[in-house]
Amino acid sequence: MSKPLDAIIIGAGHNGLVCAAHLARAGRQVLVLEAASQPGGLGATREFAPGFRASVAHTLPQFGRKLVADLALENHGFRLAASALPTVALCPDGSGHITIADGTLSGACAADTAAYKAYQALLQKFAKAINPFWHKRPPVLGSGGLRDAATLGLFGWNLRTLGKTDLREMMRMIALPARDLMDEYFHSPLLKAALSWDANVGSKLAPRSPNNAVIALLYRMSGDLTGGLPLASGGTGGLMDALAKAACANGAGLRLDSPVAKVVVEQGRAVGVALASGELIRAQKIVSNADPKTSFFQLLGARHLDIQFTHRIRRLRTDGYVAKLHLALDRLPTFTGLAYPGGRLLLAPTMQFIENAYDEAKYGGYARRLPMEVLLPSLQDDRLAPAGQHVLSALVQYAPYTVNGGWDAQRKDFLDNAVASLAQYAPDIRDCIVASELLTPTDLEQQFGLTGGHWHHGEFALDNWWMNRPTYGASQYRTPVSGFYLCGAGSHPGGGIMGAAGSNAAAAILEER
Numbered sequence: 001m002s003k004p005l006d007a008i009i010i011g012a013g014h015n016g017l018v019c020a021a022h023l024a025r026a027g028r029q030v031l032v033l034e035a036a037s038q039p040g041g042l043g044a045t046r047e048f049a050p051g052f053r054a055s056v057a058h059t060l061p062q063f064g065r066k067l068v069a070d071l072a073l074e075n076h077g078f079r080l081a082a083s084a085l086p087t088v089a090l091c092p093d094g095s096g097h098i099t100i101a102d103g104t105l106s107g108a109c110a111a112d113t114a115a116y117k118a119y120q121a122l123l124q125k126f127a128k129a130i131n132p133f134w135h136k137r138p139p140v141l142g143s144g145g146l147r148d149a150a151t152l153g154l155f156g157w158n159l160r161t162l163g164k165t166d167l168r169e170m171m172r173m174i175a176l177p178a179r180d181l182m183d184e185y186f187h188s189p190l191l192k193a194a195l196s197w198d199a200n201v202g203s204k205l206a207p208r209s210p211n212n213a214v215i216a217l218l219y220r221m222s223g224d225l226t227g228g229l230p231l232a233s234g235g236t237g238g239l240m241d242a243l244a245k246a247a248c249a250n251g252a253g254l255r256l257d258s259p260v261a262k263v264v265v266e267q268g269r270a271v272g273v274a275l276a277s278g279e280l281i282r283a284q285k286i287v288s289n290a291d292p293k294t295s296f297f298q299l300l301g302a303r304h305l306d307i308q309f310t311h312r313i314r315r316l317r318t319d320g321y322v323a324k325l326h327l328a329l330d331r332l333p334t335f336t337g338l339a340y341p342g343g344r345l346l347l348a349p350t351m352q353f354i355e356n357a358y359d360e361a362k363y364g365g366y367a368r369r370l371p372m373e374v375l376l377p378s379l380q381d382d383r384l385a386p387a388g389q390h391v392l393s394a395l396v397q398y399a400p401y402t403v404n405g406g407w408d409a410q411r412k413d414f415l416d417n418a419v420a421s422l423a424q425y426a427p428d429i430r431d432c433i434v435a436s437e438l439l440t441p442t443d444l445e446q447q448f449g450l451t452g453g454h455w456h457h458g459e460f461a462l463d464n465w466w467m468n469r470p471t472y473g474a475s476q477y478r479t480p481v482s483g484f485y486l487c488g489a490g491s492h493p494g495g496g497i498m499g500a501a502g503s504n505a506a507a508a509i510l511e512e513r
């Protein structure tokens with residue numbers, strides 16, 4: 001073994017890259033080891049058919065200007081292909097689509113348009129109060145530490161400044177099912193379905209699930225890159241490449257095609273890693289961008305942890321429920337009643353339709369007609385497809401990780417259902433398709449090293465939130481094993497292309513010396 005590094009980061013997902021860039025910028029000697037042949041994890045842009053490219057994570061609602069500035073990402077090639085995509089709730093017969101753009105509605109009735117203004121203003125007020133805490137290490141209750149006391153104090157103060165009426169309302173709304181929240185404000189079933197989408201996407205939740213609809217909505221509102229729904233130029237991989245360049249420009253090393261097999265522990269301390277190739281590399285600190293179950297069970301080994309802690313990690317809910325569909329199209333399909341399909345198109349006519357699809361998935365099935373979020377990102381970025389042709393990128397809900405009969409047997413049927421669901425809105429879609437890629441949660445697990453194929457590396461829910469993320473004992477990026485840290489989406493604040501877990505973890509590590 002050669003001279004130890006300051007830190008090894010396992011995984012070049014965006015959080016691993018952000019963590020590496022911050023550590024390297026502070027003068028630490030850092031090496032990032034990535035299993036895949038390109039950086040970016042779920043954000044990488046890949047060719048899924050000759051000439052057609054897409055990324056699993058396709059929009060950047062949670063990414064922030066501060067990270068762009070801190071890491072000079074524009075100097076490393078980061079550009080936006082679109083700053084604020086409108087969201088279009090598609091009406092199945094094409095006659096009454098509702099568009100949400102720049103904080104206003106079009107196509108809705110006057111009462112819903114007025115209600116939306118009040119609803120947005122209230123959510124924005126709440127979001128402003130809690131936004132700083134996504135970017136801070138969670139406090140540890142009863143630690144006696146000044147930093148923890150200050151974070152809790154600031155949290156209390158921010159809530160207090162909402163005023164009594166709004167604070168009471170926030171407390172009332174916080175665990176409401178999305179359905180109840182939407183029913184309180186709006187009339188249109190189509191609008192309710194569209195606005196409930198961001199409360200549940202990526203989770204094992206549907207409009208009737210009581211849990212954290214409001215928190216999830218506020219979390220999705222955490223980005224300030226444009227105030228809308230941005231797309232990166234080159235797909236999300238354009239941002240990933242800029243993050244990789246920023247990390248390397250600050251002095252970090254990056255090795256691709258280098259899966260880590262084990263974390264090496266000596267006398268209770270993590271001191272290095274063993275690659276699948278057998279190579280050993282030592283470092284003062286080992287930081288995992290992999291999900292918590294992979295990090296603790298596959299990489300570290302449960303024998304280094306106490307039994308109660310391993311039980312809590314084992315019980316994390318990591319089954320993914322979102323499939324990703326990529327279609328290569330030889331021309332632009334025609335969506336009934338929509339002149340230009342250049343927004344985020346939501347295919348979910350009612351909350352009950354979403355709920356029914358969820359009910360099927362809860363028991364290992366899937367619906368014949370599937371709710372979807374659809375983009376045609378080649379309209380904003382013509383490098384994603386050959387000239388005149390297009391890419392369709394869709395989040396398809398709900399695709400259970402454990403499907404009855406197994407995904408090998410169900411894949412074609414699920415794909416047919418997804419295309420049939422699209423054809424209800426774009427009748428010529430089948431004639432346009434030249435190739436397709438369906439990534440089920442099992443595919444995501446196998447291709448991206450992600451337990452259960454879960455969007456957030458583990459459910460983003462009230463029991464697994466803030467100082468309980470992934471669980472107490474590891475919620476400040478440090479773990480029970482000295483020298484071993486987490487920096488991925490399974491840590492606070494959660495999933496989404498945001499970089500907060502990576503930068504918070506770097507801050508926790510830098511504070512130690």
Ligand SMILES: Cc1cc2nc3c(=O)[nH]c(=O)nc-3n(C[C@H](O)[C@H](O)[C@H](O)COP(=O)(O)OP(=O)(O)OC[C@H]3O[C@@H](n4cnc5c(N)ncnc54)[C@H](O)[C@@H]3O)c2cc1C
Pocket residue numbers: 010011012013014015016033034035036039040041042043056057058059060061062258259260261289290291294299320322323324395444448449450453454455456457487488489490494495496497498
């Ligand atoms: C279907 C789907 C669609 C999504 N769409 C969006 C979206 O549109 N917008 C959005 O903001 N978010 C979206 N998300 C969520 C977002 O992609 C993730 O939350 C985010 O990518 C997590 O980033 P990360 O860096 O923590 O981890 P990841 O992106 O999962 O990266 C982890 C990295 O670690 C590597 N790794 C794992 N194990 C090892 C090992 N043993 N050795 C070496 N390397 C290893 C992996 O190869 C990977 O590169 C989506 C998620 C899914 C599943």
